[in-house]
Amino acid sequence: MATExxxxxxxxxxxxxxxxxxxxxxxKFFGELFGWTATEHPMPGGQTYAMMEKDGRKVAGIMLLPExxxxxxxxxxxxxHVYVKSAQETARKVRELGGKVLLEPMDCMGAGxxxxxxxxxxxxxxxxxxxxxxxxxxxxxxxxxxxxxELWTSDTGAATxxxxxxxxxxxxxxxxxxxxxxxxxxGERPNGGIMASPGEGVPPNWVVYFAVANCDAxxxxxxxxxxxxxxxxxxxxxxxxxxxxxxxxxxxxAVIQPEKQG
Numbered sequence: 001m002a003t004e005x006x007x008x009x010x011x012x013x014x015x016x017x018x019x020x021x022x023x024x025x026x027x028k029f030f031g032e033l034f035g036w037t038a039t040e041h042p043m044p045g046g047q048t049y050a051m052m053e054k055d056g057r058k059v060a061g062i063m064l065l066p067e068x069x070x071x072x073x074x075x076x077x078x079x080x081h082v083y084v085k086s087a088q089e090t091a092r093k094v095r096e097l098g099g100k101v102l103l104e105p106m107d108c109m110g111a112g113x114x115x116x117x118x119x120x121x122x123x124x125x126x127x128x129x130x131x132x133x134x135x136x137x138x139x140x141x142x143x144x145x146x147x148x149x150e151l152w153t154s155d156t157g158a159a160t161x162x163x164x165x166x167x168x169x170x171x172x173x174x175x176x177x178x179x180x181x182x183x184x185x186x187g188e189r190p191n192g193g194i195m196a197s198p199g200e201g202v203p204p205n206w207v208v209y210f211a212v213a214n215c216d217a218x219x220x221x222x223x224x225x226x227x228x229x230x231x232x233x234x235x236x237x238x239x240x241x242x243x244x245x246x247x248x249x250x251x252x253x254a255v256i257q258p259e260k261q262g
Contacts (some may be wrong), residue, residue: 006140006141007136008083008134009083009186009187009189010083010084010085011082011083011084011167011168011169011186011187011191012082012083012186012189012191013080013081013082013083013146013149013191013192014081014082014083014128014134014138015060015061015080015081015126015128015138015146016060016061016078016079016080016081016146016149016208017049017060017061017062017063017078017079017081018030018060018061018062018063018076018077018078018079018251019063019064019065019066019069019074019076019077019079020062020063020064020065020076020247020249020251021064021065021076021249022248022249023048023050023062023063023064025248025249026062026076026247026249026251027050027052027062029225029226029227029247029248030052030060030062030247031052032221032225033218033221033222033225033227034054034059034143034144034210034212035054035055035144036052036053036054036059036060036144037052037053037054038050038051038052038053038062039051039053041109043063043109047063047064048063049061049062049063050062050063054139054142054144054145055139056137057137057138057139057145058135058137058138058139059138059139059144059145059146060146065077068102068103072102074124075250075251076247076249076250076251077124077205077251077252078206078207078208078251078252078253079116079124079125079126079206080125080126080149080206080208081114081125081126081127081128082125082126082127082128082167083128083130083134084127084128084129085129086129087105087113087114087115087127087128087129088105088113090115090117090127090129090166091104091105091115091117091127093165093166094117094118094119094166097120097162097165097166098120098162099117099118099119099120099162099166100117100118101115101116101117101118102116102117102118102124103115103116105127105129110131111130111131112128112129112130112131113128113129113131114126114127114128114129115127119153119159119162119163119204120158120159120162121153121154121155121158121159121204122154122203122204123151123152123153123159123203123204123205123206124205124206125206141211142211143211143212143213144210144211144212145210145211146208146209146210146211147209147210147211147256147258148192148193148209148254148256149191149192149193149206149207149208149209150192150193150194150195150206150207150209150254151163151192151193151194151195151204151205151206151207152195152196152197152198152202152204152205152207153194153195153196153197153204154196154197154204156180156182156194156195156196159194159204160182160184160194163184163194164184167186168186169184169185169186169191170184170185170186170187171183171184171185171194172184172185172190176236176239179195180195180196181193181194181195182194182195192206198231205252207244207252207253207254208253208254209242209253209254209255209256210253210254210255210256211255211256211257211258212255212256212257213257214257215233215240215241215242215243215255215256215257216233216241218243218255218257219232219233219243219245219255222245222247222255225248226247226248227245227246227247227248228245228246229243229244229245230244230245230246230252231243231244231254237259238259239256239258239259240256240257240258240259241256241257241259242254242255242256242257243255
């Protein structure tokens with residue numbers, strides 16, 4: 001299969017990582033599900049950051065859920081990071097727009113500067129300012145790799161206003177069989193989606209989508225590995241077939257088999 005090199009501009013989602021209560025179990029689960037391999041890198045405090053790769057290209061990170069997050073009651077979760085020119089300026093603007101800075105911009109072992117941020121409705125996301133240029137050895141839009149980021153929120157209008165003000169995204173409202181959905185574009189490139197939370201008790205959050213070759217087979221394999229099905233496989237015309245799952249530690253993620261174009 002030919003690999004796709006995606007050139008991302010500031011404002012694009014560029015990376016996802018998993019904070020979990022059992023990194024070893026998570027590495028094993030996702031390794032078996034997607035064919036990922038792990039290279040562990042030491043972190044301050046004696047922890048490690050597992051750089052997950054697929055066919056020699058980086059796809060995601062896995063680490064122990066930080067103590068600060070656990071103290072705040074955060075469950076195991078995927079964190080979506082947006083490529084920014086300045087993490088400091090992004091954090092300042094988040095506050096200006098009514099959001100919160102959960103983790104002030106900090107250096108990540110010389111690789112870049114990151115911040116953890118929260119929108120006014122409560123969804124958490126990351127900002128990543130690379131030290132030099134964005135790593136081009138990261139896979140996107142391929143089986144086992146990140147292909148979409150979707151916000152479930154309690155106030156779609158307010159959330160759309162916040163993110164367009166923060167990143168300059170362009171909203172493109174759509175209707176999928178009566179379901180209102182706003183695609184947000186970074187420049188002319190579709191960058192993610194915003195929709196109303198699918199049910200009561202579902203907190204605002206960014207959902208990570210990984211591309212797969214066969215949605216139903218992936219769901220079956222995931223459940224066999226201990227995952228739970230949060231939303232069963234279903235199809236959306238012109239988009240693809242997707243499902244929402246939770247890994248054995250409880251972190252939610254989605255898989256999608258994109259509909260072939262042309």
